[in-house]
Structures are given as C-alpha cells and as structure tokens.
Amino acid sequence: MQRRDLGWWVRILGVAAVLAGAEGTVLWLWQVQEVEQRNTPVELRRVPENDMGIDFQHPTEDGLYPLIQLSNGKRVVEKGQPVLMNKGGMRAK
Numbered sequence: 001m002q003r004r005d006l007g008w009w010v011r012i013l014g015v016a017a018v019l020a021g022a023e024g025t026v027l028w029l030w031q032v033q034e035v036e037q038r039n040t041p042v043e044l045r046r047v048p049e050n051d052m053g054i055d056f057q058h059p060t061e062d063g064l065y066p067l068i069q070l071s072n073g074k075r076v077v078e079k080g081q082p083v084l085m086n087k088g089g090m091r092a093k
Contacts, residue, residue: 042069044078052076054085064092 044067053070060066064084067076076083084092 039074041075041077041082042072044076044083047076054089060084062092063087067091 047069051070053068054065055068055075056065058066062084064086067083067085068074069076086092
C-alpha cells in the first residue's frame with residue numbers, strides 16, 4: 001500500500017512540474033510580446049497632437065531627437081521613417 005501511495009505522489013509532482021513549466025513559458029511569451037509591441041513604432045497620422053513629445057533622452061548622431069507618443073513611449077514614424085525634431089521643437093527635414 002505504501003508503494004502505491006508513493007507512485008501517486010510522483011505522478012502529482014510530475015503533473016505539477018509540467019504545469020509550472022507551461023505557466024513559465026506562457027509568462028515569458030507574454031513578456032516578449034509586450035516588448036515587441038512597445039518597440040513597434042506608430043504612424044504619425046494615428047497619434048493625437050496632445051499625445052506627442054520629443055524624446056530628448058535619445059538623440060540621433062545628427063543632434064536630432066525622435067518624436068514619441070507620450071502615452072506609450074513608442075516612436076512616431078511617417079511612411080516608415082522616424083519623425084525627427086530639432087532642439088527647438090521644429091520638425092527636421
């Protein structure tokens with residue numbers, strides 16, 4: 001009888017380990033998806049004017065600054081190209 005109980009506990013622990021591994025995988029995939037969504041730029045026409053800001057923390061080599069959507073931190077693009085601003089807040093051409 002004791003041996004039979006041991007087998008039952010081994011099965012329970014095996015199932016628990018599989019479930020824990022599956023949960024860890026789901027959480028990891030969720031984090032990866034969240035990072036990808038955060039890094040995906042947003043098209044200029046979709047961003048309200050009051051939700052735009054200049055990212056002064058990440059200047060380009062030219063001394064220009066990317067335009068970002070303030071609500072989510074995503075970079076703003078127009079026709080696939082980043083929208084860049086100068087220090088004075090004017091759009092660079």
